Amino acid sequence: MEFFSNLHLAFSVILQPDNLLFCFIGCLIGTLIGVLPGLGPVATISLLLPSTFHINPVSAIIMLGGIYYGAMYGGSITSILVNIPGEAASVVTCLDGYQMARQGRAGPALGISAFGSFIAGTLATVLIMLIAPPLARVALEFGPPEYFSLMFLGLTVLTYLASGSMVKALMMACVGIFLGTIGTDNISGIERFTYRSYTLMDGIGLIPVIMGLFGISEVLLNIDAASRQEIYPTRLSHLLPTLRDWKDSILPIIRGTLIGFFLGILPGGGAVIASFASYAVEKKVSKHPERFGSGAIEGVAGPESANNAASQGAFIPLLTLGIPANVVMAILLGALLIHNIKVGPLLIKDNPNLFWGVLGSMYVGNAMLLILNVPLIGIWVRILKIPYPILFPLILLFCLIGVYSVNNNIYEVIIMILFGVVGYLMKKFAYEGAPLILAFVLSPLLENALRQSLIMSGGDFSIFFTRPISLFLIAVAIFLLVSPLLPGIKRRPKGGDLA
Amino acid sequence: MKKYDQTSSLVWLGFALLICVESFRLPLGSIHDPGPGFLPLLVGVLLAGLSVICFLQARKGPSAEPKGSWYSTERWKNLVWVLLALLAYAVVLDYLGFLISTFLLLIVLFRFGMEPQRWAWAIGGSVIASLSCYAVFELWLRTQLPKGILGF
Numbered sequence: 001m002e003f004f005s006n007l008h009l010a011f012s013v014i015l016q017p018d019n020l021l022f023c024f025i026g027c028l029i030g031t032l033i034g035v036l037p038g039l040g041p042v043a044t045i046s047l048l049l050p051s052t053f054h055i056n057p058v059s060a061i062i063m064l065g066g067i068y069y070g071a072m073y074g075g076s077i078t079s080i081l082v083n084i085p086g087e088a089a090s091v092v093t094c095l096d097g098y099q100m101a102r103q104g105r106a107g108p109a110l111g112i113s114a115f116g117s118f119i120a121g122t123l124a125t126v127l128i129m130l131i132a133p134p135l136a137r138v139a140l141e142f143g144p145p146e147y148f149s150l151m152f153l154g155l156t157v158l159t160y161l162a163s164g165s166m167v168k169a170l171m172m173a174c175v176g177i178f179l180g181t182i183g184t185d186n187i188s189g190i191e192r193f194t195y196r197s198y199t200l201m202d203g204i205g206l207i208p209v210i211m212g213l214f215g216i217s218e219v220l221l222n223i224d225a226a227s228r229q230e231i232y233p234t235r236l237s238h239l240l241p242t243l244r245d246w247k248d249s250i251l252p253i254i255r256g257t258l259i260g261f262f263l264g265i266l267p268g269g270g271a272v273i274a275s276f277a278s279y280a281v282e283k284k285v286s287k288h289p290e291r292f293g294s295g296a297i298e299g300v301a302g303p304e305s306a307n308n309a310a311s312q313g314a315f316i317p318l319l320t321l322g323i324p325a326n327v328v329m330a331i332l333l334g335a336l337l338i339h340n341i342k343v344g345p346l347l348i349k350d351n352p353n354l355f356w357g358v359l360g361s362m363y364v365g366n367a368m369l370l371i372l373n374v375p376l377i378g379i380w381v382r383i384l385k386i387p388y389p390i391l392f393p394l395i396l397l398f399c400l401i402g403v404y405s406v407n408n409n410i411y412e413v414i415i416m417i418l419f420g421v422v423g424y425l426m427k428k429f430a431y432e433g434a435p436l437i438l439a440f441v442l443s444p445l446l447e448n449a450l451r452q453s454l455i456m457s458g459g460d461f462s463i464f465f466t467r468p469i470s471l472f473l474i475a476v477a478i479f480l481l482v483s484p485l486l487p488g489i490k491r492r493p494k495g496g497d498l499a
Numbered sequence: 500m501k502k503y504d505q506t507s508s509l510v511w512l513g514f515a516l517l518i519c520v521e522s523f524r525l526p527l528g529s530i531h532d533p534g535p536g537f538l539p540l541l542v543g544v545l546l547a548g549l550s551v552i553c554f555l556q557a558r559k560g561p562s563a564e565p566k567g568s569w570y571s572t573e574r575w576k577n578l579v580w581v582l583l584a585l586l587a588y589a590v591v592l593d594y595l596g597f598l599i600s601t602f603l604l605l606i607v608l609f610r611f612g613m614e615p616q617r618w619a620w621a622i623g624g625s626v627i628a629s630l631s632c633y634a635v636f637e638l639w640l641r642t643q644l645p646k647g648i649l650g651f
Contacts, residue, residue, distance in 0.1 A: 050642075167553045171511055174546040178518055178539055185535035192525055192535055216585075223581060223613055224574050389616065393608035394628060396581070397601065400588065401632065405642040413589040421582065429507040447538045459531035 006129055006356055013058065013353050014360030022059045023361050026066020027368045033067075034074020035380045036391065041071035043218060045331050046210040047398055050405045057339035058354050062361040064335060068328055069121070069365045072271075072311060073373065076113045076304055077380050080106060089271035089307040092279045096292060096299030103295050108241040110377060112249050112297055113304040114370050115241070120257040120305035121366035124312040127261055128359055132348070136320040139345035144456065145463050147323075148449035149473035151442050154323055156477040157266060158435050166484060169435045172426075176436040179204055180443020187451060199411040206334040208403050208412045209440060210327075212419025213426075213433045215399045219392050220424040245297050252282050252302035260306030264313025266325070271307040271314070278306035312362055319347055319355055323442070327434050330441035504557035512550035518543030580611040596647020597637070601629040 013019060026048075033044040048067050052060035075090040080097035093113065100109040142150075159169035182193045183203030194200040241249065259281065260274035282302040283292045292299050314325040322343035324330040336343050341351060348355045373380075403416045423433055457463035465471050522543055528534025584607040592600045605625035609616045616624070636642040 165553070165556070167549055167556060171546055171549045171553065174542045174549065175511075175514075177542045178546070181535075181539045181542075188526070188535050190525065190535045192539065193521060220578055220581065223577055389613040390609070390624070393605050393612060396585065396608065397605065397628065397632065400585070400604075401636055401642070401644075404592070405636065405644075408643055408645070410589055410593055413592075414586070417582070417585050417589065420585075429503050431507070443538075450538065451533045454530065454533055459529065 002133070003129060006133070009352060010129075010356040010360030010363075013357035014062065014364045019059055019062050019357065019361070020364070022055065022063040023066045023365050024368055024372075026063040026068075027070040027365055027372055030067035030070020031074045031077075031369070031373065031376075031380065032070075032383065034071030035077055035383050036074075036395065040075055040214070041068055042210065042327050042331070043214045044071040044074070045328060046207055047215060047402050049207060049331065049335055050402050052335065053338065053406070057336070057341055058357050060335065060339060061332065061354060061358055064332055065358055065361045066365045066368070068311065068332075069117075069308075069362070069369055072308065073114065073117060073369050074380070076117075077110060077377075078384065080109045080113065080300070081381060082384060089275050089311070090304075091272075092275045092303040093300055095279070096294070096296050099293070099295035100297065100300065105295065107377075108245050108297065109300050110373070112241045112245060112301045114373050116249065116253045116256070116301045116305040117308040118366045118370045119253050120260060120309040121312060121362055123254075123257045124261050124264075124309040125359055125363045125366075128312060128316060128362075131265075132316055132320050132355075132359075135316065136345045136348050139321050142321070142345065142469070143467075144449040144452035145467055145470045146473070147321075148446065148453055149464055149470040149477070150321065150323055151446045151449065153473045153477040154317075154325065155435065155439055155442065156480050158326075158438055160480045164430050164432060168431050172431055172433070172436040173439040176439025176441075177443045177446065179209070179436075180440045181447065186444065186448065197411075199409060199415075203444075204415060205403075205406065205412055206331070206441065207406050208416035209419050210331060210437060211399050211403055212416040212421075213423035213437065216396070216416060216420025217423025217427060217433075219395055220420060221427055222388060222392065224424075241297070248297050249301035252278070252298045253305040255281060255285075256302040256305035257309040260309030261313040263306075264310030264325070265316050271310040271326070274306040274310035275303035278302040308366075315358065315362075318343065319358065320345060322347070322445075324438065327437050330438050333441060501557050501560050504560070505554055508550045508553035508557065512547055512554070515543050515547035515550055518546065574613075577611065577613055581608065584608055584611075592647075593645050594647055596649055597644035598629055598633055599647065599649070601632065602626065605629060 014023065029048060030041075030044055033047060034041060045064060045067055049064070052063050055063070072089065075085060076093050076097070079085045079090040079093040080101050083094050083098040085091040085094050097109045097113070100106065155173050159166055159173055180203070182200055184191050184194075184201055191201060256274075256278040259278050260271070263274040263277060264271065279292075279299060279302060282298045283289050286292065286296070286298060288296075311328070314329050317323045317325045318329045318333060322333070322345075324333045333343055341347070341354065399416065400413060403413050404410070406412065426433060453463050454461075463470075464474055518539060522536045522540035525536030525539070526534040527536040527540060584604055588600055588604045591603075595603075602625050605628055606621050609621035609624060610618075633644065637644045
């Protein structure tokens with residue numbers, strides 16, 4: 001019966017008119033900005049994060065959730081119509097989605113991706129409701145060593161799944177941890193690497209770093225590339241998939257949901273791997289694998305469901321353990337901390353409204369996206385047609401206002417510009433931003449856990465290996481770290497590979 | 500990527516050494532009670548080690564160079580314009596106030612950012628965009644935008 005009372009709480013929170021409104025605004029703006037070329041979910045959320053500071057925490061996180069789902073869907077729209085993936089998780093959608101658009105079937109492609117996401121979201125929400133509370137109870141047993149090992153594993157998984165060189169990804173994680181140590185030390189109160197700068201005393205802000213690395217640098221890269229993309233939706237007469245489309249898609253949607261959800265829970269990977277895995281599975285089970293890559297609707301339905309289920313599964317480690325599984329969750333963690341909410345196993349008990357409200361918002365948010373996007377597709381297409389030379393000054397302006405409005409501090413604007421340049425160079429020299437950001441957010445938690453563990457054990461590192469949960473987590477992490485060196489083990493999956 | 504990886508890993512190595520040197524100026528504490536310099540030193544050493552591995556891997560790797568240089572030979576001037584405009588914006592924002600600084604920034608970006616827009620377009624667009632941002636952020640969302648010496 002616990003399940004139903006939780007369900008009731010979830011809906012009573014999300015169906016409050018103001019929460020409903022914030023969820024709606026989030027979905028709408030999220031899709032709007034997600035559709036703009038070069039702005040994926042990470043940039044979209046960081047761009048809109050400051051605007052949620054003035055509302056109450058529950059509404060704020062619901063709105064951010066809406067922005068997230070909206071931006072994900074916006075990414076699918078650009079993948080299908082322009083062959084530009086809004087973010088890594090919709091790279092796979094380009095393969096068959098864009099081909100469908102070229103054959104004049106952009107409507108069904110967009111439709112099935114919305115329906116697939118909705119079905120996946122619905123199932124994933126139910127799964128979360130079943131899994132999260134018991135997991136949080138287990139997590140109550142966690143001490144500093146377990147937390148340290150878990151975060152260590154999370155960072156390792158992320159670098160393991162990095163699309164480029166694993167060494168480079170590890171390097172970026174180190175840089176992220178270092179950046180996170182800048183500012184006043186929590187335990188001793190000593191200033192680190194601040195050089196008497198007033199701005200640095202509180203540490204480098206998350207928002208200027210993210211907006212620099214993912215917003216400004218994207219714009220710089222686009223100015224550099226300045227390619228013109230062709231848009232294919234000559235007419236979008238029918239959005240609804242036909243009965244045949246449905247028959248082809250329903251099993252891929254269900255398979256995609258399950259694959260996505262369980263890969264999403266794992267810290268580090270999530271939506272990207274889920275979408276690739278789903279595509280590979282669909283291709284394997286299909287009777288006509290040769291159709292994939294030339295407009296097979298299964299190739300859109302499966303991955304789109306998988307990435308949506310994964311992005312919801314990713315909420316589980318955040319809401320039960322306080323550990324973000326990916327960059328978006330890291331930003332949400334930052335947002336919760338700014339709202340003074342303690343994230344961890346006690347969240348469900350201390351803030352039931354927040355926890356169940358977020359879950360409710362996933363469900364309602366998915367329904368809203370479906371309702372919203374059927375009539376609005378035409379508008380999104382028109383926005384896609386705005387030429388970049390006119391668009392990019394406005395994107396830059398939003399970044400500037402967004403960062404400035406957080407603390408009214410001009411130095412944070414300069415930090416953002418600096419990280420914009422750094423991000424631009426990182427992309428050019430093939431270093432990934434995601435491990436850096438995740439490590440940056442985890443850094444203070446990681447350091448506290450490490451130092452507390454060592455104090456507990458009197459300086460003995462074996463504390464990480466003698467406690468069973470911690471030992472298991474560390475063992476998995478070490479296996480992942482050394483596995484590329486072992487002979488005979490297949491090369492690790494790369495984000496760019498398609499089996 | 501060979502040459503790029505070698506160069507970039509050397510840059511990171513330098514950065515890592517800098518982290519190590521600066522961490523030594525902080526109390527490192529002991530292994531029983533790690534101090535504030537402990538973790539930075541640890542990641543500094545790790546980063547240095549990884550940079551060396553990255554450098555060595557690049558040396559062994561294939562020496563196929565990507566065509567052309569890593570920056571766009573036609574567009575780098577635009578990038579410099581955009582960056583200078585952004586920095587200038589950060590410098591003058593508190594003095595000139597939001598409206599004037601934003602108007603000037605947008606003009607520069609429209610004219611020199613990618614493809615020069617017509618002056619009429621650039622000026623008109625900048626006026627409309629700065630006024631509507633002012634309306635949304637200052638008047639509606641009550642963001643405290645800088646007023647500047649002119650008082651608006």
